[in-house]
Amino acid sequence: MNDNRLDNVHNANSNYINKSDNSVLPLMSLRGLVVYPNTEVTFDVGRRASIAAVNEAIRRDSLIFLATQRDGALEEPTENDIYTVGTVCMIYQNYKYDDGKYKVVLKGLYKARLKKIVTETPFYLAEVEVLEDEIVPISRRDYAEALKKHxxxxxxxxxxxxxxxxxxVVSGFSFYEDLDISRLTYEMANxxxxxxxxxxxxxxxxxxxKRLELLVSYIGHENEIMSLMMQIGSKVNQKLNKLQKDMFLREQIKAIKSELGEDDESEIDLYERRLQEKKYPKEVVEKLRKEIQRVSRMAGSLESQMIKTYIETVLDLPWMSYSRENKDLAKAAEILDRDHYGMQKVKDRILEFLAVRLTKKSPSEPILCLYGPPGVGKTSIARSIAxxxxxxYVRIALGGVRDEADIRGHRRTYVGALPGRIIAAIKQVGKSNPVMLLDEIDKxxxxxxxxxxxxxxxALDGEQNSTFRDHYLELPYDLSRVLFIATANNLDTIPPALLDRMEIIEVPSYTEDEKFEIARRHLIPKQLAEHGLTSxxxxxxxxxxxxxxxxxxxxxGVRELERNIAAVLRKSVKIMTEDKTRKITIDEKLLVEMLGASSRKRDKISDKDEVGIANGLAWTAFGGVTMAVEVNILPGSGNIELTGRLGDVMKESARIAISYIRSRADKLGIDKDFYKNNDVHIHVPEGATPKDGPSAGITMATAIISALTGIPVKSTVAMTGEITLRGxxxxxxxxxxxxxxxxxxxxxxxIIxxxxxxxxxxLPEAxxxxxxIVYVSHMDEVLDVALSSSIREKVRKITVDSYNTFSDAKYAIQN
Structure with a gap:
């Protein structure tokens, strides 16, 4: 237990607190709880934003602004979901659990109003202003004193x-008589x-x-209700027998409703009726009946609200409700072809899955992982599959998720606990066999x-997910009929155990012809409709x-393409509105006016052959790129300089290339002591971008040999391949x-x-x-294709005077 000592903490007006007109404090929203000045509260803190707010408050001066949510069911309330009037509190005791959550003890200090939210992440930081009570006029003090006694x-x-x-047993009341009206009201209301x-x-x-009058009206109403409860309880007790004991509390509620003139169905009866209307597993029925009995004994308490939320959550789940599946292969193929151009491998796999379902009554659902660069349609094809x-169809965004409770849910011991994202998604769609997209599973x-x-x-193991247990539900839920589809840009960041449970389907990059067809069939019609236009x-x-x-x-992918098409259409609408024209045709001149000069960021190759520069090919999570490798040979003492933010594997490839060149220096027409008298500097441009992998091996070797021999590398040649010490x-x-x-x-x-x-x-037809495409198995074949002239021809012609690769040549290449 961390004890932040606070001198005279029970005195709200203590000089320890600097009660300025405006303060910027961490804000924590509360569910089903209002905290008043001069009162103490203790509760658990489980939500991420709330934990972050508590951490910030403890880091500062232990002051925090508590405001109540309008709707206690919201997990992540916005500014509009929170009451603007709350209480500035002091955290003077806190206990941090092993999972990072807190139990806190707070003292309400003074009332304040939320002026504005300063920042929203990772928690709300709010500017608040102090709210002072109106002073009781002298003429009304006698009335106030009488009202207090009442x-x-x-x-x-x-x-x-x-x-x-x-x-x-309740405590004595002499304590209340010594309090002023304001504090008395808050103590009673609490x-x-x-x-x-x-x-x-x-x-x-x-x-x-007015505040005390409001409280008196509430207390009077509650006293009337409790008096009726006691009268009704006395009547019902005379009729009790063993068979009626289970119905005792429900009879009380019914009698209360009758006295109040309300004929609507009670919550307990509603739960019982809903439990009988649908079919639930036996274990679920037993659990719900226990919880219904518990809540019927706790009417009005905070815990009863938590139990009611749990009961309603369990009742709302589609325990044995399934969608009727389409088993028409032709129709499924038609839908997939309608929504997506290409992607034949993905479509074939889905149709194979559907064909299996036609022959086997209850096959296990596959776990598919659509893997490819951004913007190629991984997310949208999952919707088409559904x-x-x-x-x-339901989508769960996993990007940035770091809390296990997001998947499995929070345990019910925490205030504001809710089920995990998987169970919440099942509840959202109302069926137990949806297509569930786990988006960005690699993040x-x-x-x-x-x-x-x-x-x-x-959840993703077909042998286990028939009894998936969410921490909040505390009941097994059958996920075996859920079709999980994950998407990923990079398989390297997915844990091996998780990757092993999924069937990887690669969604490749688009060719320019494919982009053209996608734009013509899908993107342009979509953007025309969004901008209120027609072709x-x-x-x-x-x-x-x-x-x-x-x-x-x-x-x-095609996201940048879609943005450019949208920009053209937006500007077209503007031109048509200003010029009052009904039709516009986009030509080259107008296109440049709309989008500016060509902003193509592709890595264009050089238009001339150069010494010491070779074009490599690399793969990234965003697709393929060309990558130039530059080499300079400088007078020195044999140092190897590697720059461009290269990874360990890529550095090893560079050293392997140099070792290979040293072993074949004579055949390559290179001085065998070149590594002693010169430094080799290898650089891969775009130094801010990390680079790694062995596939640049032959590119580095080619660039180094070019720099040592002075033979230019063909600018129209690109290559990829790992090199060994033997070439x-x-x-x-x-x-x-x-x-x-x-x-x-x-x-x-x-060169491949x-x-x-x-x-x-x-490979695409284009x-x-x-x-x-030139296939090679040895470095000699690479040099024959990549260099602009034969090494032997160059060696016969070159002289020390004409060899300009070295700034201070110390030797000439000999035959």
Whole structure:
């Protein structure tokens, strides 16, 4: 227990507190609880934003602004969901649990009003102003004193009723008689079991006499209710027998409703009726009946509200409710082809899955992972899969999730506990067999609150997920009929155990022809509709569309393309409005006016052959890119300088390349002591971007040999492949993305490891038709293709005077 000592903490006006007119304090929203000045409260803090606010308050001066939510069911309330009047409190005791959550003891200091939210993440930081009570006029002080005595009297009756109905002893009342009216009101209101909006009304009232009058009316109403309860209880007790004991509390509530003239169905009866209307598993029925019995004995308490929330959550879940699935293969294929162009491998896998369902009654659902660069349609195809199967669709965004409770839910011991995202999604769609998209599963994190990816293991394991247990439900839920589809940009960040449970389906980058078809079939119609236009009002020709693709985009997907199309249409609407024209045709001149000069950021290759510079091909989570490798040879003492934020594997590739060159220096026409008398500086541009991997091995070796021999490397050649100490070229990955990057960059010839030859059929047709693909198995073959002239020819012609690669040449290359 951390004890932040506070001198004279029970005195709200203590000089320890600097009660300025305006303060900026952490804000924590409360559910079902109103805190008053001069009162103490103790509760658990479980929500992430609330924990962050408590941490900030403790770090500062232990002051925090507490305000109540209008709707206690909201997990992440906005500014409009929180009452503006609250209480500035002092945290003077806190206990931090192992999972990072808190139990805090707070003292209400003074009332304040929320002026504005300064920041929203990771918690609300709020500017608040102090609210002072109105001074009681001298002419009304006698009335105030009489009202105070009346309030104490009826509150004593209220506490006596509470003592009889809840079997606990109340404290003495001499304490209340010594309090001023303002503090007396808050002390009584704090102990009164009424609705949150009534408690908030007491807090917000600045007129002390009106506030006490409001409290008196609430206490009087509660006394009437409790008096009736006791009368009804006395009547019902005379009729009790063993068979009626289970119905005792429900009879009380019914009798109360009758006395009040209310004929509506009670909550307990409603729960019982809902439990009988639907079919639930036996274990669920038993659990619910226990919770219903508990809540019927706790009417009006804070815990009863928590139990009611739990009961309603469990009742709302579609325990044995399933969507009728579509088993028409032709219709499913039609839907997939309608919504997405290409993606044949993904479509074939979905149709295979559907075909299996036709032959087997209850097959296990596969866990699919759509893997590829951003913007290629991974998320949207999941929606189409749901439609093709006739299932409900729900999406869970996992990017940035770091708390295990987000997946498994919070335990019910915490205030404001809720189920995890999986159970919440099931409740949202109302069916137990939806298509559930786990978006950005590669971006799940982990910290002191647990590892969400470990919690996903049970949900994504077909052998275990039939009894998935959410911490909040405390009941097994069958997820075996849920079709989980995950999306990822990078498989390297997914834990191996989780990756092993999923079937990886690669969603590759688009060619320019595919982008053209997608834009013509999907993007342009969509954007026309969003801008209130038709193809007759704004005409974009095929040539203009291809110009947008080639001159203004450089991406694997189509998001940037869609943004550019939207920009063209927005500007078209503006022009049509200003010029009062009904139709506009986009031409090259107008396109430049709308989008500016070509902003294509693609890594264009150089237009001339250069010494010491070779074009490599790399794969990233955003698709393929061309990557220049630059080498300078400088007079020195044999140092190897590697720059460009290279990873360990890439640095090793550079050293392997130099070792290979040293072993073949004579055959390459290079001085065998070059590494002693010179420094080798290898640089890969865009130094702010991390780079790693072995596939740049042959590129580095080619650039170094070019720099040592003075033979330029062909600018139209790009290459990828791992090199060994013996000069062998080993296979690489990401071939489709790399070759597409070469095509976009203007490369004519691509050098690829011979062991990747079997992947050629998977390459896009445009790549196979427009690029010359050369397969190599040894570094000698790479040099024959990449260098602008034969090494032997260059060696015969070169002299020391003409060799300008070295700033201070110390030797000449000899035959």
């Amino acid at each position: 309030a104490i009297q009826i509150f004593r009756e209220y506490r006596q009723y509470v003592e009889k109905t809840h079997s606990f 102990q009164l079991s009424v609705e949150v909006n009534k408690k908030q009304a007491i807090l917000e009232e600045s007129n002390v006499i 439609e093709a199967l006739g299932k409900k 799940v994190g982990a910290d002191h609150r647990g590892d969400p990816s470990s919690a996903l293991l049970e 007759k009002k704004v005409y974009i020709s095929d040539e203009i569309l291809r110009s947008i693709i080639t001159e203004y985009t450089a991406e694997s 062998k070229v080993l296979p690489i990955g990401g071939l489709r993305e790399k070759t597409l990057a070469a095509l976009r960059s203007g490369v004519k010839t691509v 490891p011979d062991k990747n030859r079997n992947m050629e059929p998977e 790549v196979r038709n427009e690029l010359e």
